[in-house]
Amino acid sequence: MTNNRTSHSLREVVNIENPIFKSFEGKYFIGESDLLSFGFNNYAWGALYNPKDSGVNLYFSVTTVTNTSDLPIKSQIYLNSTIPEGATKVTSVTPSNLTILPPPKPKIIFLTGQFLNNKIQGGVKAYTRIVPPSSTLVNEENGKIIIPPGGNILNLLISSAQVLIKAHIAYGFWREEI
Template identity: 40%
Template sequence: MYNNSFCPPIYQKASEQIPISLSKSLQGKYFAGLSREEFGGGKHAWAGLFNPSCSGVLLFVNVFTVGNVTEIPFSFQVWLNATTSGTAKPTDMQSSANTAIQPVPKPKIQFLYSDNVDGEPTGGTLIFGRRCPAETTIVSEEDGKFICPPGGNFLINCLPPETSDEKIVGRIAFGWWEEPCK
């Protein structure tokens, strides 16, 4: 289990005195990851946090980023509990935020993505959309307010630009924590 003897005294104070993301990281419950997607020419891309139906945990979305490394702006959508198309792939760029714990905690949530996909997600709820300007990263701090039960997901869908058929390379990152279901 976790040994906090290496922590400076400030981190050993009451949990309300430190940010919740740090508290969850100290507990080995906070994870972060990144994916890279290609889309455009009428094709979409998506990345999301998927809570398996047998996970036994709740997913708390803390932060997400959408990065555009090209000179072509695009729009993206945020979905809850959507059904995706394309071939879902797990990202190989994710980790526990606290690598001092040994063995390093492994997430139960699956960070999956797909690129060059035909069409938008279906079902679920489209909760909002945003624009990602050229060579920009959009950061959204959510503080854990989006909570997905087993079988649910939190998804970012990148829309192909309407004014260009060029391919875009996007980057989507998430920070999240997991808590046992009660």
């Protein structure tokens, strides 16, 4: 049996993942922390905070933890916990689509901290991952976790080692106006 369709009757269809589509729209952002230090019964952390007055929902896409040490560490994800005191704002958050001028603003704040003495308070511990030595762990959620204004997602880095541990936390996320 032969196909009688001609090439002009075919229609090309392209499927793209939602994070890529959000990048086209100028709504996808990426950022990485400075090198964070912890160990000696202290913790490091990085959080995406959606300010109460942002007017957007935060769609959590991906987090990576780069463990630069020779020992494994734990990465625990918390939802809507209390942000620890002494947070530092990460200023290297950028839209992933660099063709849009002026560049869009994320409205979401990336915060970090290190040498935290206390465990995270409040919220829900969603899951724990082990990050092997000298490696990067990628955890993709692709927008399944949605954080309203006033909420946050926090990545806590833990090591029971009595040595200095260093790691980076990076995030990819998009925002949608409410």
